[in-house]
Every structure is written in C-alpha cells, then in structure tokens.
Amino acid sequence: MHTQPPTPCSALDGILQHHGHRPTELLQILINAQQLEGWLPAPTLTYLAQALRLPRARVEGVAGFYSFLYTRPAGRFRVLFSDNITDRMLGNAELMDALCRKLWIEPGKLSEDGLVSIDATSCTGLCDQGPAMLVNGRAIGQLNHRRINEIAELIRQQRPLAQWPSEYFHIDDNIRRRDALLNLDMKPGAALASAIARGRAGWLAEMQASNLRGRGGAGFATAVKWSSARNAPGEPKVIVCNADEGEPGTFKDRVLLNTYADLVFEGMTLAAWAVGASEGFLYLRGEYSHLLPQLEAVLARRRAEGLLGMRILHEQGFDFDIRIHLGAGAYVCGEESALIESLEGKRGTPRIRPPFPVTCGYLGRPTVVNNVETLAKTCLIALQGGEAFAATGTAQSAGTKLLSISGDCAAPGIYEYPFGVSIARVLEDCGASDTQAVQVGGASGICLAGYEFQRRIAYEDVPTAGAFMIFDGTRDLFEVARSFVHFFAHESCGFCTPCRVGTALLKGFMDKLADGHGAQADLADIDWLDRLLKNASHCGLGSAAPNPVIDTLQKFRPAYERRLVSLDFEPAFDLDAALAEARQLTARDDPGAHLQTHEEGTP
Amino acid sequence: MSKQFLLDGQPVPFEDGQSILEAARKAGHYIPSLCWHKDFPAHGSCKLCIVKAAGRHVSACATPAKEGWEVESNTPEMNGERRGLLQMLFVEGNHFCPSCEKSGNCELQALGYEYEMLTSRFRHFYPDRPVDASHPDVLLDFNRCIFCELCVRASRDVDGKSVFALTGRGINKHLVVNAESGRLADTDFSKDDLAAHICPVGVILHKGPGFAVPIGERTYDTASIRSQKLKEEES
Numbered sequence A: 001m002h003t004q005p006p007t008p009c010s011a012l013d014g015i016l017q018h019h020g021h022r023p024t025e026l027l028q029i030l031i032n033a034q035q036l037e038g039w040l041p042a043p044t045l046t047y048l049a050q051a052l053r054l055p056r057a058r059v060e061g062v063a064g065f066y067s068f069l070y071t072r073p074a075g076r077f078r079v080l081f082s083d084n085i086t087d088r089m090l091g092n093a094e095l096m097d098a099l100c101r102k103l104w105i106e107p108g109k110l111s112e113d114g115l116v117s118i119d120a121t122s123c124t125g126l127c128d129q130g131p132a133m134l135v136n137g138r139a140i141g142q143l144n145h146r147r148i149n150e151i152a153e154l155i156r157q158q159r160p161l162a163q164w165p166s167e168y169f170h171i172d173d174n175i176r177r178r179d180a181l182l183n184l185d186m187k188p189g190a191a192l193a194s195a196i197a198r199g200r201a202g203w204l205a206e207m208q209a210s211n212l213r214g215r216g217g218a219g220f221a222t223a224v225k226w227s228s229a230r231n232a233p234g235e236p237k238v239i240v241c242n243a244d245e246g247e248p249g250t251f252k253d254r255v256l257l258n259t260y261a262d263l264v265f266e267g268m269t270l271a272a273w274a275v276g277a278s279e280g281f282l283y284l285r286g287e288y289s290h291l292l293p294q295l296e297a298v299l300a301r302r303r304a305e306g307l308l309g310m311r312i313l314h315e316q317g318f319d320f321d322i323r324i325h326l327g328a329g330a331y332v333c334g335e336e337s338a339l340i341e342s343l344e345g346k347r348g349t350p351r352i353r354p355p356f357p358v359t360c361g362y363l364g365r366p367t368v369v370n371n372v373e374t375l376a377k378t379c380l381i382a383l384q385g386g387e388a389f390a391a392t393g394t395a396q397s398a399g400t401k402l403l404s405i406s407g408d409c410a411a412p413g414i415y416e417y418p419f420g421v422s423i424a425r426v427l428e429d430c431g432a433s434d435t436q437a438v439q440v441g442g443a444s445g446i447c448l449a450g451y452e453f454q455r456r457i458a459y460e461d462v463p464t465a466g467a468f469m470i471f472d473g474t475r476d477l478f479e480v481a482r483s484f485v486h487f488f489a490h491e492s493c494g495f496c497t498p499c500r501v502g503t504a505l506l507k508g509f510m511d512k513l514a515d516g517h518g519a520q521a522d523l524a525d526i527d528w529l530d531r532l533l534k535n536a537s538h539c540g541l542g543s544a545a546p547n548p549v550i551d552t553l554q555k556f557r558p559a560y561e562r563r564l565v566s567l568d569f570e571p572a573f574d575l576d577a578a579l580a581e582a583r584q585l586t587a588r589d590d591p592g593a594h595l596q597t598h599e600e601g602t603p
Numbered sequence B: 001m002s003k004q005f006l007l008d009g010q011p012v013p014f015e016d017g018q019s020i021l022e023a024a025r026k027a028g029h030y031i032p033s034l035c036w037h038k039d040f041p042a043h044g045s046c047k048l049c050i051v052k053a054a055g056r057h058v059s060a061c062a063t064p065a066k067e068g069w070e071v072e073s074n075t076p077e078m079n080g081e082r083r084g085l086l087q088m089l090f091v092e093g094n095h096f097c098p099s100c101e102k103s104g105n106c107e108l109q110a111l112g113y114e115y116e117m118l119t120s121r122f123r124h125f126y127p128d129r130p131v132d133a134s135h136p137d138v139l140l141d142f143n144r145c146i147f148c149e150l151c152v153r154a155s156r157d158v159d160g161k162s163v164f165a166l167t168g169r170g171i172n173k174h175l176v177v178n179a180e181s182g183r184l185a186d187t188d189f190s191k192d193d194l195a196a197h198i199c200p201v202g203v204i205l206h207k208g209p210g211f212a213v214p215i216g217e218r219t220y221d222t223a224s225i226r227s228q229k230l231k232e233e234e235s
Helices: A009-018 A023-037 A042-052 A056-063 A085-089 A092-103 A145-156 A190-210 A222-231 A252-259 A261-275 A286-304 A336-343 A372-384 A386-390 A423-429 A477-491 A497-514 A520-536 A540-544 A547-555 A557-561 A580-586 B020-026 B076-092 B107-114 B150-158 B225-234
Strands: A077-082 A116-121 A133-135 A138-140 A175-177 A237-243 A277-284 A321-326 A367-371 A400-407 A413-418 A435-440 A446-449 A467-472 A564-566 B003-007 B010-014 B050-053 B056-059 B070-072 B138-140 B164-167 B174-177 B204-206
Touching (some): A009 A023, A009 A042, A023 A056, A056 B174, A077 A092, A077 A145, A085 A092, A085 A400, A085 A477, A092 A116, A092 A145, A190 A261, A190 A386, A222 A261, A222 A367, A237 A261, A237 A336, A252 A261, A252 A286, A252 A372, A261 A277, A261 A367, A277 A286, A286 A321, A336 A367, A372 A386, A413 A423, A423 A435, A446 A477, A477 A497, A497 A520, A497 A540, A497 B076, A520 A547, A520 B076, B010 B020, B020 B225, B050 B076, B076 B107, B107 B225
Parallel strands (some): A077 A116, A175 A413, A237 A277, A237 A367, A277 A321, A400 A467, B003 B070
Antiparallel strands (some): A133 A138, A435 A446, A435 A467, B003 B010, B138 B204
16 A cells, blocks of 8 residues: 555645635546646545535546546656557557666556556547657657657656656647638737627627538537527526547647637637627647646736627627636547536536537536637638638538648648548648548548548538548558547446447457457447447447447458458457466466467468 | 327327336336436436437437327337347346345346346456445445446435445446445445435345345246336336
8 A cells, every 4th residue: 555645735725725616616626636646545535525515426436537537646757648540550559668668667557666657548639740648748749769768768867847858848730731710810809899890690690691510520500509509598608619629630629729729719709799608618628738828828818908808899798708627538528518517527428418508508507519610710700701701612511621630641730621622632732642541530430441532521421520540551440440449448438338338348349359369250249239339329429439340341341351260250258368367477478378279270 | 189109109198398218108118227217317328218219219218209209119129229238238247146135126137038138148347346345234236336326316316415426437437435435334324215225236235134035036026027117107
C-alpha cells in the first residue's frame, strides 16, 4: 500500500471556492483537484463529496467515468501515447515500447518509485503531426526516436514540464487549402453588429435562408434548431459549443480554436442573439486543454470590447457570456445529451430522447448544441447574407467543409472545400498515391474503396464531420478496422447492454482473428453482432461502432479471410495463450514451453 | 374513443404519454424487460424491450405510443435479438444458476428460459470482483450485476440514501457503495430499504436462512415470467 500524505484540504477548499461549491462543476473540480497529487486519492473524493453535499458514491461514479481522472496512483509524469490508426501507421507502438524500455516500466503500470506511468489513449487530434502523446495533459507531436530519448532523459531527471524544450509543445495549424471561412478576415464584432441591425427575427430569417446544416456530421438544419430553442418555454436559454472533437482522425476544431477563436465565440453570440440565450459554454475536450489559456484570453478581450457580458454592443437586453468547460477523456461526450450530462457534473451517459436538448437540455432548460465549425460559419452568413451562403456548395449542402486530412499523403492538414468536392480531387490535392481506401468521417464514418472515389463530400452523398484518413496499398484494412473496434470498446459508456457487451465481444472476435485463431463461424458471429449493435444501441456510438467492420468485410473481405485457420469453427479459448503466465513465472519462452495448437500446419 | 396502435397485429389502446411497454402490458401483452419498473421512470438500458415500431428499432419502455403505429414484438426477429442480449448479459457476469440463492426467483434466468436460450454462445468475461459480506443482513455479489440501476434509483429516489452508484466505463463499469472503505457495512443501508428488495438478479442477497423455498418451487419455477408479470399487472 502506498502511504499517502494527508489530503491538502486548504488547496481543495480553494478549488471548491473557485467553482462556487456548485455540484454542476464537479468534473471541473475533480480535474483541478487531480493536479494537486496527479491522481484522486479516496479521502479527496470523500472530502469533495461532503463539501458539495453529494453522495460520495456519485463523486466516485463520475471520477471513474473519465479516462483522464485517476482513482489509483498514477505517475508524477503521466505519459499517454495517442493511439489512432494514423499514429500506429507512423510507428507509435515502437516508440512507446522504446520509452517503456528506457524507463524500465510496463505499459499501463506505475513505476515502482511512482515517477512515471505510460499508457495509450484514444486519438488526441494531432493526426497531421503524429505520432503524438500527452504528458500530464500537454500535447506533444512529431515524436521520433530522438525525441523519445530526450523525453526519457527529462523524465529520469524529473525535470518539470515547464522546463522542457518549448518546441515540443509547438502545434502547427497545417492549413493547406483556404476557402470562404479560412479566408475570412473579420474584425471582432462585425458579424454581431450586422445581426443586431437585422433584429432577432431578421437574423433568424437570414439563417433560414442560408440552409446551413450542422458540421458535426448529422447535418441537422441549424436555423431549425435555433428556432425550436427560441420557441421552447424555459429560461435562461443556453448555447453550447461542442468542441469535444473526439472522432478519430478529426482535428479541424483544434485549428479553428487555435487561430479563429473569435469566429467561434462570435458564432456562439450570434446564436444567443437568435435564440435569446444568456448563458454559453464551450465544451473543450481534455486533449485540447493546451488551448485553454489563449481561449480564456480571447474571452477576456471580447468582454472588454463589449462583445460579451451585459448589453452586448450596447443592445438593451442582449446579455450573454461564455464559460469554458473541460472534458477529461470521454468520446461519448461528443453526443449532445451526454455532453450536457457532463456539463452538469455527471457521468457522460446519453439521455433518452425525446425530449431533445432544444426543449430540455442543460438543467432542463432549452439548449442549443452546435459544432465549432457550424458556429464559425454563422459569421459568414451574418456578414454576407443567407442567400449568398446558400448559393455555394450543392443543393442540399450549402457552403464549405473543413476536412482534416491525415494518413498516407504528402501534405496532411486542413483543407477547406465547397461541398460537392470528389474524393479523387481531394486525394490529388493532398498528394496521395496508390490509395487503397479512405476512411471518411472517422471511426464511425464510412470506408471508401477505389471504385468509390468519384463520390462527393456532401450530406446527400458522403456526409462527414471532417475526418479523412488515407490508406495506401501497403496497409492492411483489417488492422484499420480492428483499431477502430478497440476504440469503440474503450469509449463505450457502458449504459446499454448491446454496446457495453457487444463492443467488447466484437473486439474479442477481431483479436481472435488477428491472433490467427479465426474461423468462418467467427465471421458469422461478427455479422450478427454488427446488426445487433446497429439496431439495439441506445445512442450513435453503439450504432456506429460496427461501421468499420461492416464496410471492410464488404469491400476488403480477403483481408479477413486470409486470417482464417478453419472453414468452420475454432474455440475462443487459446490453450497456448493461457500458458503465458506460467512461461513468465518460469522465465521460459523456448519452443518446448509452447503448445503446437495447429499441428496440421496452417495455410 | 381512445387511441390505439397495433402490436403484432393486435389493437392495443393507450393514453397520451403512455409508453409502448406500459400500454401493451395493461392490455395483456407481454414485452420483456429487466431494467423497467412500474414505480420508476423508464431507464432504457437493458434493451430487452426492444421492438420495431414503424420499421425502426426502439425501446418499448422509453418510447411513447403513437396512434396507428404498427409495432412488432413477438416475432422471430425480435425474439432472436432478445436472446442475443440475454446471452450477452450471461457471459458478461458470473451467472452460475445452480449455486445461486436467487435461482428460480431471478428474472435474468427466467428470461433465459422464456426466450429459449440454450447456450451462452459467446466467450465468458469472468469478472473477478470481491464479494462484499461486510453488512450483517445483506451480501453483495458484484459479479452478477446487469446494470439496471434499480438499486441505485430506489436508494436515491425512494430510500433517500444514495447507497449505490455505478463507476467505471464500458465493460469495466461496476457497482460501488457510498463509503470510502467500499464496504456496505459502512453505509446507512438497511435490509428494510426498497433497494434491498429490488434487484432482479442475484447481486443483493439477504443473509440468514437460505433456500427456505426449495429450488423447483420458486416464483419462476412454477410459472413463466411472462404469465407472472402479466398477473402482477392485473392485481
């Protein structure tokens, strides 16, 4: 047992004070409290529960939900390797292995001196400059063996993060193609002034004329969402910007928040003007916490300029302000009702819908949840009018779309295109060759094979939140699908039976195939699980979880079939694997310590 | 005239706001459930009440009935999905019915019979969570939890104690009690709480005389869960 120093109550009191002892701030309080000791000891949870007058079990429930909160000792240096397929393609496994060997620890375990722990985490949104890692929450990209050697040394010397070379933490925007949004050079407040001049109803009419649809992937008409919230009873109304950009392969919101934060906050304020909202939240994924100081500075400047706060731009009755709420490693919080639960300081479990957030959202109030890109785009509409916006793109998909391009291409980064651009055109522009497949829309999206490259990015053809991962002829699409299946199993909130158990079973089947124990019967079971997940899951995470398997089984079936050892059945129990512990205990790994499980010889 | 929808071709009357499941049971049609309880709002986690309404899969407990809907429930397709969900619940926990005091009174076991589950089909997860026998009156076997949250809800909303909560995520989600020690004895739980009597499976077990009613003569040994639940509805 570790003997722990007594919990510094005065420090906890300061954190509680800062958050006004509000139970809705529980997640924020836990994130801050963890910074004291690097993890959340049991007495800390008890103390916080008492101070907030919450049942301790509820606090423990929340602390146990988020990947970046630790209820068991973690290292003073907590290293998390980003484990998206694009990180894997850039060799993250080898780098993680190298760092573990240099520091003499095993992945997922704490070093005996409590100095360091190393593990993997879901995509951190640096796919254009991977492989990437988080150290105590700070993002580092462009890892290579030299950098890993240096990091090992810095950790061994126990050098505080503030003294690490600053270039480690430098993150590029990598904007490769600009169109209407990324070319917009707007004076802060210009869009707001224009919308205020139109009046609330006039501004909403402009939004309706624009045909703007949600850029988070689902494509719901933004004006419809806004007017539903505007007409719903209940005050004060809430605008939430969903910056929980967790979809593997997506990083456009990172760039918008880094360089175009004014557009995003102005968009939120434009939404507040239309809806009559007075409270705003930016839900920022924990992986992007490095953006927090600069975003707070932008908010402070906007307050000073009269663009936030009471009587915005001197308009009587237009009061609106924005707070930033940090996530802590939970992809499911990108689902809007789970995000709202998380905003309320709870576990991020998706709600039963209806009622929808527009009528019953944050604390039961009408709440608009919009994607970062959607909100930024509203500035264009306010400045140039709805009709001008609607005139670009395609019939059902007005405007432009930001694509986050990564994988096998010469120039990964952000590309802005008018909707309707073909996959082939995008591939050409980013310098991809010998492309075998493209995963559009991230893990939950669609895997397109060569014969589909004439299809177009648009809601009516290939809808996407913006992820665009490219796989050339050398890649194994089975491994791509397997990595996404692992991702969903890790990120399932565990609320409903099909997703909680189904994603874990699917992971087991994919691993069985990868280990060379697959049989035809497994493919039938995979098919069956895919269908049940699609049909029976409580939210979009579960119903999207089988997508990568469904697509690759259909389009790249040989990648699965060549792994099968039997045409009918192979047991899931692997006798040789079960002996691994015995081999470790006896320090033997010679042929005599292994069982020949396939004596007939495998193909 | 009251509104109605069609359940497997049979007309079922309903009132506004009533769920498909409530209306069906009231009209004498059984839709299975584990996490649903008449005294609590719909939870929608077990998904056993899954039906096809107007061509879409929905949870019958959480979906308000709609005039004129055609709902499929007792069909080979839906029952096949239910059997699959039951198999998932069985392999996820440690459900060794012959040695469980809840056998015969267990809703999971009864539904296994009802939906003709003959094998567990998938590999078992064999969770290894220590049993909590600290409380004088009640024993907790966390390895049988199906995450219906009935104890969580009953303790919070009726008993006013919040003795139980869920922590962890995904397949690692698990039940915890409201004490820093993690022991039930260190909470204000009592054997007379509603939460002590609401578990549909064998997590919350009462100490003292066991097997007072012999296996073979228990609730679901004598009649199917379908007929028992419909009988409860009538009374």
